[in-house]
Amino acid sequence: MTPSDTELRRTLGVGDAVVVGLGSMVGAGIFAALGPAARAAGTGLLLGLAVAAVVAYCNAMSSARLAALYPASGGTYVYGRERLGAFWGYLAGWSFVVGKTASCAAMALTVGAYVWPEQAHAVAVAAVVALTAVNYGGVQKSACLTRVIVAVVLAVLACVVVVCLGSDASDAGRLDVGVSTGAGGVLQAAGLLFFAFAGYARIATLGEEVRDPARTIPRAIPLALGIALVVYVMVAVAVLSVLGPAGLGRASAPLADAVRAAGAPGFVPVVRVGAAVAALGSLLALILGVSRTTLAMARDRHLPGALAAVHPRFQVPHRAELAVGAVVAALAATVDVRGAIGFSSFGVLAYYAVANASAWTLSSGPLRRVVPVVGVIGCATLAFALPVVSVVVGAAVVGAGAVAYGVRRWVASRSS
Template sequence: MRVSASGPGDNALQRRLGTLDTVVLGLGSMIGAGIFVALAPAAAAAGTGLLIGLALAAVVACCNAMSSAWLAARYPSSGGTYVYGRERLGPFWGHTAGWSFIVGKTASCAAMALTIGHYAWPAHAIAVAVASVVALTAISYAGVQKSALLTRVIVAVVLAVLAMVVVLALGSGDADAARLAGGGTSFYGVLQAAGLLFFAFAGYARIATLGEEVRDPARTIPRAVMLALGITLVVYAAVAVAVLAQLGSDRLAAAGAPLSEAVRAAGFAGLVPVVSAGAAIGALGALLALLLGVSRTTLAMARDRHLPHPLAAVHPHHGTPYRAELAVGAVVAVVTALVDLRAAIGFSSFGVLLYYAIANASALTLGRRVLPTVGLIGCLTLAFTLPLSSVLSGAAVVCVGMVTYAVQARRAKR
């Protein structure tokens, strides 16, 4: 079986990240996305079944995390499931995974950038969003260690804000545990909510795609994946219960800024700006980690000439895939100026769920059975129960990638 395309030489990345920085990068890409964006549409889909959807998304995420950790320890190279699918299932599935990741996470980047704009300066949301993409692209260009340091600060601030929200929402006299069980739901609605909330749990993919920059990857990657995911699960559960108990499912579904609304309803309107700042900072951290992950997958695909080969260059001083980072930043900036926030979430979830379906299928070839099987079935089920517009648009773009690979493969045989 062919080894990873990466290795010593000018295009090899430097192993600079330890367990702590790797966990923080994973937290930065997860915490913020679901808390500040996906809770409201999930409540609209499932009512109080939101909590069941959260648990279901967590189960699928855990299966995916373990499959990703096993594979990343075996193949500690930039590219994540693009590499795993290629090595375990064949080039077609590797390409499909990489393509699904890039298009899905480009939409995620746009969603996070727009979240920054809407919370930081609603009157000029798009301009702020695009400026955020440009600024964070420059930071990642300068080196992943600087990115990890900034993400550590961001995660600490966001966790403090989320803790404040939980204490205020649950500590007020208006919080009612009965709201956790009231309101209608359906099995389909629960599945759709789980698919939307899965958008928030996908940050451990950033750990896998940074595999070539992690020290002692066989030990560090599995530990970092489970630590980051475990912390995120606890945070998400606490915040979801607190906000739902304060607002109820109907009011939560209608809220444009659920956490701010929960604090306001608890009688602490003066602290709403603090929550808004935390939301913007959380989205900033998620966007930074997402840009890192997409650029590393772009690097891996460019190495194999599935994307333009010049994108495989690594900066001689900073040790970063600078051309891939600049290209990804430019595309994300354009998409950010054009897309709708909620549509971006659904589109992203579809692409990322397909990406993880291939990761689980790859893990099955390692001799693992139970968790990869549950993860594979779960990913496909959640992907195809998302809103119809997300399924159709996502499937169309993934098919474009498949056709592109088929044409490239046919030309290569001539």
């Protein structure tokens, strides 16, 4: 292949990169993750959100520094490979691709559940096909669609906040941050809420398509994270003030239940539309991120080399995008993976642990290493504070990836 066959076109500016990150973070997670987190933490939900935000901040800062040095597709797969060695890069890439592929199917099924519950699987497959086609047409088209999605979702969330806080059902006494479930519950809630924060990775994985990455990426990542954090805090406070921790923990559709309890049942359909649009935004950005990491791993032959091809006209990894779309569509058609939040969080926390460890090698003094050290400890703590099933399955899948890497290396050494 010539360089033009394998290189992507740099078209995204700071605003585009921020929007892509927001499309992942201000997505279906805020509509779905608050309930499970409230069940885990009780009155400590806001503390769990704060812990998740601190860990996300450390991960974001580490990712921003590394992305400025290594502006290539693949994100932490590339950083781990360059700073820690081939195995750690591979393990980060494996954790990301497997965990986020499950997240893609979960988001697709969320779209189906809100749009047409009786035909959720069919709608999910249609959504995957449509968004894969959008991504195939070029990253700029994806960024434009994401702008529309983010605008709609932010408008819906703003209405939820206004309706809840402006209602007679709102009670500031329900915001008590006392820990009723112990530190374990708070940490588990933080791990579940981290699922919603992890979208800033999409900015780093698109590093090869960003203009002036050394300047753009370090600005875009903290901007996107900061906006998402403000939105999450406002929505969590508004919903808690109406439902309280116990009511929020029982809610299957927390935001819809909150506006209903606030005396605005006519707004429930709007929230449902907002949730469907948010899930579409998350799915669009997830497919972008997974396909770029697949591209990077295919370049190094950890995945089939054919997936490293770049379309000569659209300048996208078209084979990787089609492969990811096909796998996600198959999962969405056959398996109910809406409970994959914990599993996805485990994989992504493993991914960011490698990012922080890679960033640690960049620093020359103890003070400059505080952020990556806190990031590594935070990722490990939250990963193993997740529900037991998520930890067991996540560890098994990451372990399987490590075994596959070892077998591949052994076969290669025998062949040579």
